[in-house]
Amino acid sequence: MKALKYSRQRESIEAFLKTRCDHPTADVIYNNIRLEYPNISLGTVYRNLSLLAGLGRINIVNCGDGVEHFDSDTTPHYHFKCKQCGRILDVRLTPSCQLNELASEALGCSVTGHLLVFEGICKECSTKAPADVHHVDTL
Amino acid sequence: MKALKYSRQRESIEAFLKTRCDHPTADVIYNNIRLEYPNISLGTVYRNLSLLAGLGRINIVNCGDGVEHFDSDTTPHYHFKCKQCGRILDVRLTPSCQLNELASEALGCSVTGHLLVFEGICKECSTKAPADVHHVDTL
């Protein structure tokens, strides 16, 4: 029952996320928003990200690296994590119910969903020199 | 080049893990080993778990909940996480290369592996009363 009020910071966070297709972490978002709002706090970034996720406007992506990534694309799709640069990319495959059915048979209970994250070396990294490995800021 | 030396604690940790099929967390392992070794430290548990994983004797399982789970079964297989009791169960399906190939086509780069975690309600929970939801100690 709490009415939502506008905030520039929230708008800026959502707008920034729309410009990125690599599923940045809260910290990366924080550092980018700080260019426009130098004293935004990390807590504000986290609070707005989970608020937006609660509204269904963004998704929280867990890819098994123990850190939350954020995605402005809320249509169902899989992800790919580059082992070299760490970026998360979208995989445009339609999530399959067959997988759930297979698992359901194997387990003998109802399987309602699954998390699928691919890994390998992305196009950029496979053409780049190995020296470029540590571009951590793009995580 | 460091020679491995025997330790009772390590043996106990590995033996305990073999008795469990629900992929316990370090904390659950710690609390169970403490019954036998009351002043084992959590650090010792973590150190031995990663040592054993390095030796290929156990596996570290990441199922997207941000906590490490440990598995004494090192043969390739998928996992299932019960949304109610939180337990991780094995899914006896042979990991598929077809999935990697599909993703590889969609992305246009080499895909070498994937993480697949199913979710739903396990057999036990679907027959249990909803009051039994919070058996956190089995995580």
Next chain:
DNA sequence: TGACAAAATAGTAATCGTTACTATTATTAT
């Protein structure tokens, strides 16, 4: 307009899972 209520903020402290450090103890080769 302006004043009030509610929501959002910045800044900071707290929490949780995990890793690192250090002085002591246990294991193993000689």
Next chain:
DNA sequence: ATAATAATAGTAACGATTACTATTTTGTCA
């Protein structure tokens, strides 16, 4: 047995995230 070194318990540090609080911003309504 002794000496070398790995492993330990205990504790501190860490990084990601959440919680708290006093202040600021937003929206409503007279």
